[in-house]
Structures are given as C-alpha cells and as structure tokens.
Amino acid sequence: MASLQLIATCPMGLEAIVAREIKELGYEDMQVENGRITFKGDELAICRANLWLRTADRVLVKMGEFKALTFDELFEGTKALSWPDWIPESGEFPVEGRSHKSQLSSVPACQGIVKKAIVEKMKQRYKREWFPENGGRYVIEVSLLNDRALLTLDTTGPSLHKRGYRKLVTEAPLKETMAAALIQLSRWRPDRPLYDPFCGSGTIPVEAALMGWNIAPGLRRHFSAESWPRVSEELWEQAREEAYDAVKDDIPLEITGSDIDPNAIEVAQAAAKSAGLAKELKLKVLPVAKVHLSGESGxxxxxxxxxxxxxxxxxxxxxxxDLGSILLTEDSWSTFVITPSKQMEHYIGRPANKKRKLFNGRIECTYYQFFGKGPLYSRDSK
Known part of the structure; x- marks a missing residue:
C-alpha cells in the first residue's frame, strides 16, 4: 500500500484532541494546523480514521498543494496530479471550492478550472473524450488560502458527526463530535459516574457510553471511500474486524441523563436504543433543580x-x-459546562480551574472546567 498524505478536519479549538486520536491509531507523523491535522498513512489508515475518529469532521486525501496566482497556474497544477490513480472512468467527481485572501477569489470559476483540468488528465489515462460519471462518488475540494491551492478528495461523505444512531433530534442539538470532545477534555473514565442534567437528545450520554465501551463511532455507518476500488473491500473488512474485536462491552457504566422536556427524553431514548445502549443509560424527565448527585467522584x-x-x-x-445551586455543595464532583454565558463562575461560586474557547456551531462558547477533589485532577490537564 502507498504512503499517503491524509487530512483530518475539525472545528477550531479541537485540533489537539484530534491529533491525539490519530496518534492513538498509530499514526505519529503529523502536522497540526488551524482546523486540520495532516498525517501520513496508507489506504488502511483511511478506513481506520473514518471508523475511529470521534472529534474530526472528515478524512481527506491530500492530492496536492501549490501556488496559484492565475487560472493557468491552477489548471496546470491540478492537471499534474494523479487523479486517475483514484478516480475510475465511471467515477462521479463534483468539485467544491472556497477561497480566502487569494487573487483567485471567484469560487465558481476555480471550481470550473479544476473540473476541466481533471477531465483533461482523465482523457490522457482512459483515452476517451466523455465521462458518464455514473459510478462511485469522489468529492473534490479546491481550497485557496493566501494564493496557495490545496486539492483534496473526501473519503468520508456525510460528516463524521453523523454516527447513524440519532434518527431524531431536539431543537439546537449538540453535534456528536463536539460531545465526544467535551467528554475527552473532562478526562472522564468509565469507572466514574457521569451525569448530564440538560441531556436533550442524549448525545453526551450516548457518546460517553461509546467511549466507555471502546466502540468505534463509525461502526454503524458507511463512507464514500467504501465504493472506491483504491480502498478495497478487504481493507474495510479488516478495519471493521479490528473495531469489533476492540469492543469492551463487559465494563459496567453509570451514565445518567435528564431533561425537563419529556419529548427530549423520548428522542434520547430512541438514540440510545439505536446505538444498542438502551439498557446501559439512565434517561429521565427531571428539572435541573431536582437533580441529586450521588457518589463521591463523578x-x-x-x-x-x-x-x-x-x-x-x-x-x-x-x-x-439552578445548575449552580446544586453544585455549590458538591465539591467532590467535577463539572464541565459549555456555554456562551460569561456568568458561569458566578453561578458555581468559584473560579474555573480551566477555561477553553470552543465554537458550538457558529456560537462562540467557553468550556468551563471545575475540578472536583478526586485524584484524577491532581495531574496536569489535557
């Protein structure tokens, strides 16, 4: 298998978490930039990354990067890349684009140039003038930043946050990828209780259970690259077998979610059932003012x-x-709250041990981290 340049994209602020996940998969040669981590891997790495990355948005193949001040430079740079090594003559290859701080500011024009250049490259390999585009889907993106063009192939398809277990959603749901990031930042372990008093559609409890049992988040869905000849069915089978073998479903979990909205709890219960976790999660209708935290280190x-x-x-x-009032006397529990409010420390009654800026969708938030008295937080935070 060939050595490839792969890119895992993610929301701003989560780069270090995604980089750690990639390293845990065994890929250590990486470069971390704003919103993306570039790493070296092979075709099997495409399968593993899509199945296992909990906090990334997509896994891309980096086809090439070059300076492009003119349309001619964009055309020739694109044409020089090895598109037929990936795209068969029946492949569908739409081109998406974006441009920022670049001479080539017209995104539709750049998309058209890239499409034309790829067609010319395909003509050379396949010796034909027209391509039906009725086969597998190969979404190409041309991204221009500071007059440099980055060309990628999307191996994922629908974003990685679409795990497949959430068929219904409540208003303003938390993305699965962000929920996984919040849990990872908390350093929660499956031997500790976890409680979400505003669980909504149940994303945090479900993601915690998937992590607690070491279930790959992509096991219940499919990816664009599954239809690509370059990434064989045998590789996908190998990666899925690895993931199934890694499941630790004999670990007892104490994960609870509650919400004042009965409809939200119904949605959460449906998600838990779809994820195969209905018996492992406690989900109940309860206003936050009546929440009682039991246990010494949750x-x-x-x-x-x-x-x-x-x-x-x-x-x-x-x-x-109400959340602050129930936590004033619970100094053994650690509390992690993502909110745009600047008053969280006032409500909790003490300064946060850590604060981290994150974007929940387009809303700028602070992730407040109030550490409890347990031994887990005696070492430096991640």
Whole structure:
C-alpha cells in the first residue's frame, strides 16, 4: 500500500484532541494546523480514521498543494496530479471550492478550472473524450488560502458527526463530535459516574457510553471511500474486524441523563436504543433543580440552554442558576459546562480551574472546567 498524505478536519479549538486520536491509531507523523491535522498513512489508515475518529469532521486525501496566482497556474497544477490513480472512468467527481485572501477569489470559476483540468488528465489515462460519471462518488475540494491551492478528495461523505444512531433530534442539538470532545477534555473514565442534567437528545450520554465501551463511532455507518476500488473491500473488512474485536462491552457504566422536556427524553431514548445502549443509560424527565448527585467522584458534563438559539434568555439564565445551586455543595464532583454565558463562575461560586474557547456551531462558547477533589485532577490537564 502507498504512503499517503491524509487530512483530518475539525472545528477550531479541537485540533489537539484530534491529533491525539490519530496518534492513538498509530499514526505519529503529523502536522497540526488551524482546523486540520495532516498525517501520513496508507489506504488502511483511511478506513481506520473514518471508523475511529470521534472529534474530526472528515478524512481527506491530500492530492496536492501549490501556488496559484492565475487560472493557468491552477489548471496546470491540478492537471499534474494523479487523479486517475483514484478516480475510475465511471467515477462521479463534483468539485467544491472556497477561497480566502487569494487573487483567485471567484469560487465558481476555480471550481470550473479544476473540473476541466481533471477531465483533461482523465482523457490522457482512459483515452476517451466523455465521462458518464455514473459510478462511485469522489468529492473534490479546491481550497485557496493566501494564493496557495490545496486539492483534496473526501473519503468520508456525510460528516463524521453523523454516527447513524440519532434518527431524531431536539431543537439546537449538540453535534456528536463536539460531545465526544467535551467528554475527552473532562478526562472522564468509565469507572466514574457521569451525569448530564440538560441531556436533550442524549448525545453526551450516548457518546460517553461509546467511549466507555471502546466502540468505534463509525461502526454503524458507511463512507464514500467504501465504493472506491483504491480502498478495497478487504481493507474495510479488516478495519471493521479490528473495531469489533476492540469492543469492551463487559465494563459496567453509570451514565445518567435528564431533561425537563419529556419529548427530549423520548428522542434520547430512541438514540440510545439505536446505538444498542438502551439498557446501559439512565434517561429521565427531571428539572435541573431536582437533580441529586450521588457518589463521591463523578463528572457532570453538560450543554445547557443558551437562549440565543432557543429564544428564551430568561429560561437559559434560570437554568444556569439552578445548575449552580446544586453544585455549590458538591465539591467532590467535577463539572464541565459549555456555554456562551460569561456568568458561569458566578453561578458555581468559584473560579474555573480551566477555561477553553470552543465554537458550538457558529456560537462562540467557553468550556468551563471545575475540578472536583478526586485524584484524577491532581495531574496536569489535557
């Protein structure tokens, strides 16, 4: 198998988490940049990364990168790349694009130039003038930044946050990838209780259970590259067998989610059932003011109402106050809250041990981390 340049994309602020996940898969030769991690791997790495990365958005093949100040430079640079090594003559290859701080600012024009250049390259290999594009899908992106063009192939298809277990959603749901990132940042372990008092559609509890049992998040879905001859069916079977062998479903879990909205709990229960975790999660209708935390060393991880999206800032404020009131006397539990509010430390009654800026969708938030008295937080945080 060939040595490839692969790119895992992610939201700003999660690069270090994605890089750690890639390293845990065994790929250590990487470069971390804003919103993406470039790493070396082979075709099997495409399968493993898609199946296992919990906090990345997509896995791309880096086809090439070059300076492009003119359309001629963009055309020739694109044509020089090895497109027929990936795309068969029946392949469908739409071109997407974006441009920032570059001379070539017209995205539609850049897309057209790239498409034309790839067609010319395909003509040379396949000795034909027309391509039906009725086979597998190969989405190409041309990304221009500071007059440099980056050409990639998307191996993933629908974003990695679409695990396949969530058929229904509540209003303003938390993405699965962001939920996984919040859990990883908390350093929760499956031998500790976890509680989400604003669980909504159940994303944090379900993601925690998947992590607790070491279940690859992509096991229940398919990916664009599964139809590519270059990434064989045998490689996908190998990667899936590795993932199934890695499952540790004999570990007892104590994961609870609650919400004041009965409809949200119904959605959460449906997601847990779809993920095969219905018996492992406790999901109940309960206002946050009545939440009781039991146990000596648990993690409360939550995404409370914001007001901006749900249309009721007063409700969001009351929710944070109620959350703060139940935590004032629970100094053994560690609390992790993602919110755009600047008042979280006031409601909790003490400064956060750590604060991290994250974007939940397009909303700039702070991830407040209040460490409990347990031994887990005696060492430096991730």
């Amino acid at each position: 993690c409360l991880i939550t995404n409370p109402p914001y007001g901006e999206r749900l249309g009721d800032k007063d409700e969001a404020t009351f929710a944070l106050r």
